[in-house]
Amino acid sequence: xxxxxxxxxxxxxxxxxxxxxxxxxxxxxxxxxxxxxxxxxxxxxxxxxxxxxxxxxxxxxxxxxxxxxxxxxxxxxxxxxxxxxxxxxxxxxxxxxxxxxxxxxxxxxxxxxxxxxxxxxxxxxxxxxxxxxxxxxxxxxxxxxxxxxxxxxxxxxxxxxxxxxxxxxxxxxxxxxxxxxxxxxxxxxxxxxxxxxxxxxxxxxxxxxxxxxxxxxxxxxxxxxxxxxxxxxxxxxxxxxxxxxxxxxxxxxxxxxxxxx
Amino acid sequence: xxxxxxxxxxxxxxxxxxxxxxxxxxxxxxxxxxxxxxxxxxxxxxxxxxxxxxxxxxxxxxxxxxxxxxxxxxxxxxxxxxxxxxxxxxxxxxxxxxxxxxxxxxxxxxxxxxxxxxxxxxxxxxxxxxxxxxxxxxxxxxxxxxxxxxxxxxxxxxxxxxxxxxxxxxxxxxxxxxxxxxxxxxxxxxxxxxxxxxxxxxxxxxxxxxxxxxxxxxxxxxxxxxxxxxxxxxxxxxxxxxxxxxxxxxxxxxxxxxxxxxxxxxxxxxxxxxxxxxxxxxxxxxxxxxxxxxxxxxxxxxxxxxxxxxxxxxxxxxxxxxxxxxxxxxxxxxxxxxxxxxxxxxxxxxxxxxx
Numbered sequence: 001x002x003x004x005x006x007x008x009x010x011x012x013x014x015x016x017x018x019x020x021x022x023x024x025x026x027x028x029x030x031x032x033x034x035x036x037x038x039x040x041x042x043x044x045x046x047x048x049x050x051x052x053x054x055x056x057x058x059x060x061x062x063x064x065x066x067x068x069x070x071x072x073x074x075x076x077x078x079x080x081x082x083x084x085x086x087x088x089x090x091x092x093x094x095x096x097x098x099x100x101x102x103x104x105x106x107x108x109x110x111x112x113x114x115x116x117x118x119x120x121x122x123x124x125x126x127x128x129x130x131x132x133x134x135x136x137x138x139x140x141x142x143x144x145x146x147x148x149x150x151x152x153x154x155x156x157x158x159x160x161x162x163x164x165x166x167x168x169x170x171x172x173x174x175x176x177x178x179x180x181x182x183x184x185x186x187x188x189x190x191x192x193x194x195x196x197x198x199x200x201x202x203x204x205x206x207x208x209x210x211x212x213x214x215x216x217x218x219x220x221x222x223x224x225x226x227x228x229x230x231x232x233x234x235x236x237x238x239x240x241x242x243x244x245x246x247x248x249x250x251x252x253x254x255x256x257x258x259x260x261x
Numbered sequence: 262x263x264x265x266x267x268x269x270x271x272x273x274x275x276x277x278x279x280x281x282x283x284x285x286x287x288x289x290x291x292x293x294x295x296x297x298x299x300x301x302x303x304x305x306x307x308x309x310x311x312x313x314x315x316x317x318x319x320x321x322x323x324x325x326x327x328x329x330x331x332x333x334x335x336x337x338x339x340x341x342x343x344x345x346x347x348x349x350x351x352x353x354x355x356x357x358x359x360x361x362x363x364x365x366x367x368x369x370x371x372x373x374x375x376x377x378x379x380x381x382x383x384x385x386x387x388x389x390x391x392x393x394x395x396x397x398x399x400x401x402x403x404x405x406x407x408x409x410x411x412x413x414x415x416x417x418x419x420x421x422x423x424x425x426x427x428x429x430x431x432x433x434x435x436x437x438x439x440x441x442x443x444x445x446x447x448x449x450x451x452x453x454x455x456x457x458x459x460x461x462x463x464x465x466x467x468x469x470x471x472x473x474x475x476x477x478x479x480x481x482x483x484x485x486x487x488x489x490x491x492x493x494x495x496x497x498x499x500x501x502x503x504x505x506x507x508x509x510x511x512x513x514x515x516x517x518x519x520x521x522x523x524x525x526x527x528x529x530x531x532x533x534x535x536x537x538x539x540x541x542x543x544x545x546x547x548x549x550x551x552x553x554x555x556x557x558x559x560x561x562x563x564x565x566x567x568x569x570x571x572x573x574x575x576x577x578x579x580x581x582x583x584x585x586x587x588x589x590x591x592x593x594x595x596x597x598x599x600x601x602x603x604x605x606x607x608x609x610x611x612x613x614x615x616x
Binding site for chain 1: 410411485488489491492495496497498499500501502503504505506
């Protein structure tokens with residue numbers, strides 16, 4: 001579905017964030033991207049969704065292909081309309097001063113038609129919490145409700161490919177669990193999902209495949225289950241390894257397997 | 262007492278026009294956090310566009326031709342580079358627009374000879390003039406504001422300051438700096454009840470302003486475009502991520518804003534005359550929006566009425582005491598007092614803080 005080839009992205013002409021990243025997303029899968037802070041996960045999603053321009057970033061090399069067609073350099077709104085790629089930004093991108101209903105309405109702006117009301121009901125069926133709050137300003141909703149709303153807004157755009165940027169950020173573990181269950185359900189309805197997460201364990205549990213990003217490169221990829229069992233992933237991202245404790249001295253990059261780099 | 266009510270009533274009528282001016286500032290501020298200092302110049306341009314259509318003002322060819330060519334170049338430029346139309350199509354559309362502009366400016370629209378009834382003439386010329394004002398606003402936005410999208414709002418504010426000078430000079434260059442008599446000849450609806458007397462012109466101004474204000478509110482709060490505008494106003498990045506074209510929304514906002522300013526400008530010119538210096542009235546929008554709150558639409562209405570009443574009272578009661586010109590200062594004194602008590606203005610947004 002989506003293929004990223006050797007992508008390099010530079011912010012403000014000087015800060016190189018992605019240094020030749022390549023990955024592909026198959027139809028109907030849940031792809032997990034994990035990596036430390038500043039590894040370039042968010043930048044990757046911004047490039048795919050066409051938002052990179054807005055943040056003064058440039059794609060200086062490589063290509064992004066959606067079903068074989070290059071979508072590099074197309075406007076964010078066009079990418080969404082033509083290719084059905086919806087990007088849910090990190091930190092709960094809801095409009096605080098609009099009511100929850102208006103939020104959903106605003107999200108369906110790009111495809112306004114008769115079915116909007118029905119779709120809104122569908123979103124409320126996914127997230128019954130929102131139905132009760134629909135006349136309330138989104139800014140007053142709790143973090144979990146806001147995150148559900150932002151995923152609901154993404155659904156209003158009728159995505160084929162959903163890019164989720166750290167949906168679990170700042171949420172309680174129980175709510176995170178519920179959220180991931182919903183993400184799984186969405187996937188079963190046929191939406192392909194790319195999930196960027198810090199919460200690697202929970203994410204890999206619902207994912208089909210995973211990539212590990214470091215310093216703007218893919219350093220490891222494989223089936224989600226394999227990654228969960230991978231010793232290095234367990235050590236660096238899941239917080240448990242074969243040895244119970246490791247000193248930070250050993251956690252340095254050059255200690256890891258050579259084939260990664 | 263009768264005196265006071267009379268004064269306040271007239272103040273409210275003028276205040277409604279100020280409220281409309283305030284609204285123009287507020288919607289731009291909400292959308293891009295930039296303060297549009299060029300409001301006075303937009304006011305003059307809008308009024309002159311209407312003037313040309315309504316009074317059949319002709320320009321000599323040495324002014325009309327460059328203007329037509331300018332419009333042709335600008336429009337082709339925008340259509341080709343911004344809207345990505347084909348070069349020939351862009352040139353063709355630009356040429357069409359340019360020649361229409363040239364024709365209207367050079368030969369005039371001849372509305373007075375075609376339509377005798379002034380009210381009908383007004384009803385035809387007003388929408389045309391407003392559309393023209395909207396297009397001017399849109400062109401200005403495309404050329405100056407759009408390249409700054411995503412940058413600091415301060416830069417947009419500074420650009421609007423520069424625009425003010427550029428536009429004022431252009432208007433002087435084209436229309437000269439003398440006054441044009443401006444008499445709309447609207448039906449006389451002077452209100453005389455008991456001891457009260459409200460003149461026809463301010464009443465028309467009040468009615469048209471409140472009607473425009475109402476239309477904008479309906480547009481913003483009852484249509485999907487309005488919803489998109491409000492969403493974009495809150496956060497451009499989020500809006501873009503959900504498929505709202507923030508750049509186009511900004512264009513619409515500038516167009517709407519310049520249409521409102523044109524309505525206010527026509528009404529204000531109708532009180533007296535129109536000249537390139539009428540733009541000074543635009544400054545009255547500053548106390549209006551600061552008193553009402555920079556990001557509150559209702560605040561613009563209340564602020565406008567307050568400023569109008571304040572001016573009327575100062576004009577009727579304080580100026581006769583020998584303080585000539587106090588009328589122009591009074592709103593600013595009121596502004597200072599309001600800012601001491603409520604720094605965000607009377608209706609400035611209460612920031613949502615989640616606990």
